[in-house]
Amino acid sequence: MKPWDVIVVGGGNAALCAALSARESGASVLLLESAPKEWRGGNSQHTRNIRCMHDGPQDVLVDSYPEEEYWQDLLKVTGGKTNEQLARLTIRDSAQCRDWMRRHGVHFQKPLSGTLHLARTNAFFMGGGKALVNAYYRSAARLGVEIRYDTPIHTLELIDGQFVAAHTAQGERITAHACVLAAGGFESNLPWMREAWGEVNGEWPADQFLIRGTRFNTGTLIDFMQRAGADMIGDPSQSHCVAIDARAPLYDGGICTRVDCVSLGVMLNRHGERFYDEGEDFWPKRYAIWGRLVALQTGQVAYSIIDSKAVGRFMPAVFPGAKAQTLPELAHMVGLPVDTFMQSIDQYNQACR
Numbered sequence: 291m292k293p294w295d296v297i298v299v300g301g302g303n304a305a306l307c308a309a310l311s312a313r314e315s316g317a318s319v320l321l322l323e324s325a326p327k328e329w330r331g332g333n334s335q336h337t338r339n340i341r342c343m344h345d346g347p348q349d350v351l352v353d354s355y356p357e358e359e360y361w362q363d364l365l366k367v368t369g370g371k372t373n374e375q376l377a378r379l380t381i382r383d384s385a386q387c388r389d390w391m392r393r394h395g396v397h398f399q400k401p402l403s404g405t406l407h408l409a410r411t412n413a414f415f416m417g418g419g420k421a422l423v424n425a426y427y428r429s430a431a432r433l434g435v436e437i438r439y440d441t442p443i444h445t446l447e448l449i450d451g452q453f454v455a456a457h458t459a460q461g462e463r464i465t466a467h468a469c470v471l472a473a474g475g476f477e478s479n480l481p482w483m484r485e486a487w488g489e490v491n492g493e494w495p496a497d498q499f500l501i502r503g504t505r506f507n508t509g510t511l512i513d514f515m516q517r518a519g520a521d522m523i524g525d526p527s528q529s530h531c532v533a534i535d536a537r538a539p540l541y542d543g544g545i546c547t548r549v550d551c552v553s554l555g556v557m558l559n560r561h562g563e564r565f566y567d568e569g570e571d572f573w574p575k576r577y578a579i580w581g582r583l584v585a586l587q588t589g590q591v592a593y594s595i596i597d598s599k600a601v602g603r604f605m606p607a608v609f610p611g612a613k614a615q616t617l618p619e620l621a622h623m624v625g626l627p628v629d630t631f632m633q634s635i636d637q638y639n640q641a642c643r
Contacts, residue, residue, distance in 0.1 A: 293465040294320045297456055299511065300472035302323060302332025302504075306426035307521035308470045309435050310394060316422045320434045320464065322456070323484050324442035325506045332474050333503035336544040338419055339401075339412040343385045350398045353410045357381055360411075366571065371525060374477050388413060395425035418545075442506075443473070445514055445536065472544075476509025477501050477529060478541060486526040490586060498590035502534050502548070505541035531581030538593060550604040552580055555596035556638050559587040562630030564638065586602070591625055595635065 296312045298305050309321045318507030343360050343484050344351050388398065397416040399407050399628045408414075415422045420434055430437060446469065447455040453469040476482045483496040516522055538547035553568050553576065564581050570576060584592045595617075614620035621631035 293467055294318050295448055295466065296320070296468045296470065297322065297464060298470045298472060299456065299464040300332065300470075300474060301330045301423075301437075301439075302472065303334035303337075303423065303426070304377075305332075305470070305472035306423065306430060308336075308472055309430055310426065310433065312436050312470075313433045314469070316325045319430075320466070321430065321435055321437045322441045322443055323437065323439050323465075324459070325439065325504065327439045329373050329504070329506065330427065330439060331420065331504075334423050334506065336503055336542070337415070337422070337546055339382040339408065339414040340388070341384065341412050342388065343381050345385075349388075350400045351410065355411050360384075367576065368528070371528065373523070394549060396422055396428040397425075397598070416566075442510065443470070444510060446511070446518075448518060451519075459580070471511050473511050474504065475505035475529070476512055476526075477503065477507050478505045479508045482509055482513075487585070488527075491588070493588070493590075495585040495590050499585070500534060500536070500543065500547075501540070501541045502532065502543050502545070510632050529581075530578050531585070532577055533584050533594075535607050537609045546608040548577075548605075549580075549607055550577070551593055551594050551596050551600055552577065554600035554603060555581075555594050556635060557596060558593050558626065558631065558634055560591050560593075560626065561587055561627045564634050565592070593626065595620070 295317035296309075296319045298309045298312070298319060300323045301321065305321060309319050313319045325332075329335075341355075341360070342348075343355055343357050344356050345356060347353060357378070361374075361378060364381075383451055388396075392398075398413050399411070399416040401414055417424075427437065442459045443456045444459050445457045446453060447457065447463070453466070455463050455465045456469060457463055464487060476486075478501050480496060481501065483499060484494055487494070487496040510616060533549045533552060534543060534547040535549060554567065554571075556564060557566065557568050557580075559565050565587060584590060594611075612620065612623050614623050617635055618628050621628045
């Protein structure tokens with residue numbers, strides 16, 4: 291069999307966009323997804339929108355979200371740890387990509403209740419991330435991209451730094467003129483996560499992690515390429531790390547497990563103490579820092595305390611929260627020290643006044 295023009299390793303948004311673009315350019319394309327068909331799509335199946343730069347109202351987006359504001363938001367959430375050239379390239383292209391996405395069957399909708407504060411910055415996928423990846427898979431099949439599921443790639447064959455072939459876990463050798471690696475990170479590889487995060491205050495935070503996304507991002511090819519001498523970029527402990535409900539499953543809990551009320555109340559650790567400014571900035575620009583903040587607390591657990599006025603102003607999680615008529619009763623119910631709990635709440639309320 292003659293070599294493919296392009297092999298794409300991975301099955302999420304990045305892999306599908308690469309496969310579709312290569313096929314549109316006339317290349318023969320084979321996409322290799324490690325997951326079974328029912329779990330295809332990587333973390334993209336759990337997403338729900340795309341953040342878009344725009345200089346004025348556009349279909350489902352209101353007002354404007356200019357490049358510089360987008361860039362400053364990115365700087366804040368990463369603490370300045372980002373590549374400006376690549377970031378600005380991505381930001382600028384975000385203004386143009388939706389027409390291409392629509393051509394491949396993706397539909398957009400206005401934000402629903404609980405997400406209205408994102409109407410200026412984010413375009414929502416109708417049907418969420420699962421609908422997004424399903425649309426791309428349908429388009430890929432229609433254009434003639436060959437797709438194989440349950441096909442993890444364990445090693446690559448390289449000669450003088452040039453790609454020759456991919457080797458599957460089942461022992462098959464697949465040749466191609468080019469290979470795109472879009473197989474995700476390593477967040478579902480918990481031993482590697484433990485190594486990357488290390489020990490903090492006598493604890494290993496990663497031992498308590500729950501992975502909101504796919505179980506198939508094991509980092510096999512990141513490890514292979516690193517050993518092969520590829521240049522690595524970024525901090526392995528950095529990630530899109532959000533606060534999720536501690537009752538969520540180990541993998542694939544998705545966005546419905548996210549705790550979205552953080553900025554509307556007070557966050558306390560298991561000692562009953564506040565540990566960060568919940569209202570530092572508007573929630574859509576800060577939610578991605580809270581997983582890391584909680585991970586650095588004792589036991590990697592925190593509690594979001596809200597009052598009745600906040601109910602209905604955020605996207606509710608799939609798990610119900612604890613409710614009580616008084617704050618001391620609530621502290622006792624969730625197992626926090628009542629005196630410290632009350633002191634933290636009183637100090638917060640006095641500061642607000």
